[in-house]
Amino acid sequence: MAKSRTERASASAWSRRCLACWAAPLIFLFLVPYNMPLTGTELGMLETLGPPLMGLTATSLLGITLPLCGCASRWVVVVQVVLQMAIIGCFLAPEGHSEVRKSFETGSLERRAELKEDGVAQGSKAKAVSARFLEPRVEAKRQGTMSVVLPCLNEPYAFKTVMSFCNRTPAEVLEEIIVVDDASVPHLITKLEGVPPHCKLKVLRHNESLGLMIAKQTGGDAAAGTYIGFYDCHVAPAKNWYKETIELLAAKERRLVVPMIADLDLDSWDEKVHGALTAKCYINFNADFWWYEDQSDFIPVISGGLVATTQKWWKDSGGFDPGMRGWGGENTDQSLRAWLCGGDILRARSSHVAHMWRVDSDPRTLSHYKLKHRTDNLARVAAIWFGEFKDKFREGKLDSKIDVSVAVRKLQDLQCKPFAYFLHRFRKLYVTGGVLPEYVFRLRLKGTERCISKAGGNFRLENCATASWLHFANMAPPGFPIPSDFQQTDTDSASTSEVVCGGHTAPSCAECPRQHGEDWCHVDCKWLFGHCVPANSRPPSPYANLSRSSRKFSGIRLWNSIECFDRLDPTGPIVYFCDITGQNQNQQYLLDAKGLIRHASGRCVSVNAKPTQLAAVPCKGAREWEVIEQFVPSETERYETAVARYQLGEDLPDS
Template sequence: MPRRKTNSLDFASRFLLRCFAFWAAPLVLVVLLIAAHPDEGPSAWYEEKSSMLAVFGITMLSVLGVFAHSLMDSGQLGSACLLFNMIMQLLMVTLFLSGASSPPSSESLRTGDLAVLPADAHASVGYLRGRLPGDGEGRISVVLPCLNESEFTIQTVQSFCNRTPAEVLQEIIVVDDGSQPPLSIELQRRIQPNCRLRVLRHDDGPRGLMIAKQTGGDAAKGEFIGFYDCHVAPRRGWYKETIQLLKEKSRRLVIPMIGALNIDTWDEIPNGGYVGKCWVNFNADWWWYDDESAYSPVISGGLVATTRSWWQESGGFDPGMHGWGGENTEQPIRTWLCGGDVVRAKSSIVAHMWRTEKDKRTIARYKIRQKYDNVARTAAAWWDEFLPKFRGGNEPHVDVSKTMELKKRLGCKPFAYFLHRFRKVYLQSGMLPEKVFRIRSSSTGKCLRRQNRGYLLSDCSGGTWLHHGNMIPEAFPKPEALSRLIQSADDDANLETNCGGHKVTGGCSACPQGHGSEWCHADCQWVFAVCMSRAEAAKVSAQPLETCCSGIREWNSLDCWADLTGKGPETALCDITGRSSPQQFMFDDDGRIWHSTGECLGVKDGEELKKGHCASAEKWEIVDAFEPFETQTYKKAVVKYGLTEDTPDH
């Protein structure tokens, strides 16, 4: 019995020593490799070729151990040892290999293929794919708030990754606002490690666009932060002017030129046109416009970049805003009034997918759970003495005390400064009109009243309030000169004229008619449907340019008269620059209302509206005119705050 016990103990000890030696040796090698890379997880060095050799070495040691052990012992214990050895080898190698695809737990941000980020006030969990460089100095973090747009998200991430150099790109942060299934599933599978992708997720989402953007902005590590939609593609070199403008001034927002995206090729549609700048009215509604100035009153929405320092100093977005909308007016107005500016980068092109019912792929795949009045927060916080203009005096009942504290801390200016800074927009486009009025027919005594997209005649007590609007473009006629257009000026019958690819004899009046302005240029100029010599056009054109007004606008609205049909004027969103010829309407000295087609607004059978020849057209009267509250308030504010003409006006 004692001998058998000794043999048993001796065999057991040999069994443990051999098994430990055979499966522990590869494990020690793994530990040594990890220790040699203290700042990187296994997945980071696993991707290198040298690490592949390490995996090969581990496997060979395992095979060698199993083979050696099988020669030393036999019987049940030998078989058990062999089986135990093989299981441990497979388990160890499996765990090692899984480090490349599963995120190890961590309390702090680590570089590597995939690592868990610490939870914060906004995002419950996040991931990092690729390595972050340095402290972000000189580099940009691209923030993409996304919801239920898996394929679009992947395409957008890839386009930013492929078209932003590694020395410029700090990271791409996708903020998953509660998508189902989570966006990280496909992103981890399809985005290459060099993209430096981070995914932050709102597990209880959707929380809305503003909170998603706030989550991404607060987490950004780059010196600059660019916020872009989850369905865009930047042009190569998109970042150059954006970063240069941000380097010039920290308190700044930079907007790109926005093109149209072809979602089949995921690239910019050639010659698809660009938009960028926007204006805002007293109801906090906004629309596009363009001019030669680099500065913009407000922005359109999701495409804008800033510095991390200004993001932190200005507090990002109004914390009381939820859902979608409103930040595109609040954030730029906050920047303008608190010492910053908003600048357009004309060479930074980002193509954007526009949602349209014609292509079901573009329709949003989410629903807003609750309606939020974010624009009311903008007005309540920033309109100051102009607040009674918001929605006809229905003062919003919202708590903006935190924004008021921010205004005081940053020493922000009154809203009148914003209007004065952009007086070229607000004065010269008629948004601060000298008078508001109704338009009455001289023959019927009835006034124009809006109905759907057009107008009809009705009792003047219910007439629509209108005013002159939009800037005066090039070659816009003076009111007193319109009568000259009724009889087009006679050109020299023997004069050879270049109509723009069409040579004629007999002056500009001999140019081919019926083709519009494209057949009336070079030696000639198109003025209200009349092709006349440039010398004659100069006599009838108003000067200076870009003063008010070249159209007729509805008061407290985004709409202007646009196009003159057989049933009178129709409406469209105002082109405040006055360059849209369908929106060009004006009164002549006799009260006729001219349209750029060379025809005038008339009355048919005393009841209906029509268009017709100006020589015999209806005459109209401006009635019930008054100077509106906003214009009076602006004039008083100019005096009160000492606003001068030295301030830029665009």
């Protein structure tokens, strides 16, 4: 029998009302997570637990709304109960637990793909929801974790160092802290018993002391983190020390990252306020290293024990030369392995780690061990890496019996480049800074057979046949004088025209200061090395550059050394490590056109009454010097030949 119009209208209204009652809870459940201000962790939990919870909530809400709408029946209740039991059963099943854990631990890339295949992630709204649920998990996976490796031997500050890393590294970043006890007496673990479990401490022990790099190798090989940080056993990291380090490592696998190394305050066990920060070193042909500073963040050589790398590069590179024992040299080996085998080294300016330096005057800083096993690690570095330059090491005294065959095979496996590539990559140091000398010579006192030579921490005069070989070096800062700046001619002395000194005039620039120094030397004149000289340099005379050097340098360096003329004392220059950037005014010397060795202080190097002693005197009346026995050294010739052979262009970075 056909239904009446009234019955059909009533049925239609009932259908619309029931449809609305079915749809309302589902729409509500979809919109709530989309508009909730959830953190990344909460989103990750919602992604994993959300589907079963939303299913249970939906069926429960339907059990409430449908009866209120007059749409319920016993069949609806039966369906609701069956659905809820099915959802709970699936979620509590062992397989379900396994899948939930797997999803929670490994991220959601596969889940994203499944959603896309099922058509759930269609449309901009759905994609936005999916991205909001999934992106924080993917980012956390990409960042990775850090294993901190601390090689220690009879170290009294191991506990403080461990706790510093533990307290200043988030749990989600810290994979573990590995202390490698290099046969300490007593066992170092007895000093680490108070370290709490959340610090994730692991202690590995050698039965005999094998040295720093073997301890590092042990720790690095055992590390499980995405990144491995090697640090000394007497340091304190600053807050957020890990952030930039990890960012730089995440950008390139074959990379080492060095923090800014600060001074450690032993009382507060934290970075000294207004202390020095350093990170960069270079080496000479004896594999000696020294510090320097410039604007570039690339580092030629790491200083030693504070560096991080990727797990991948640690395994691929093999870590350290396995033949090294003791300590020293591993920093150079690791650095050349990076630069010549496809990697690089960067400093992380915002990552600070305070380091305790060994200071003889402070007994708290002294080491508490003696090494039993030690090899000539610098010689091993030269034998492995220097190639055609290896005969420069210690003036040709490299022991040919050193066995580096294992390390050389690793070098060949990695397809590493020759040492000349490293010199060219940092030619701003090696060429512009004068480590590769343009000429080498001796400096002789005019009219004698006596030359300047190193004697301990000073310089003195001795027979030229045995005197030190020298060369000009260190970069010339802007405005550094040239020899002809101090050149005087007969025309100058006979000139009757006056020069403008600033607010006054004078017959010559030399007469401008009137005991007021630099403040009264302007306009037509300029102040250089304690003297007022013409602002426009005269054309150099044929003897203006006594070394015939075409490069501009700011100091005088001992050949085959990292030492230079430093502060000019009353008894002459002292010896100190070179400031290759030329910024240290103590090391600024110039051999002028007349043969005077001028110092930035305004005085000149001369001699006193003693036959072997130098002196610092006013330049007027100082003794003159001359360059003798000048030659181009073999390392410079080989470098220039290698640049041509390998076609190394000037378009490559130089610092």
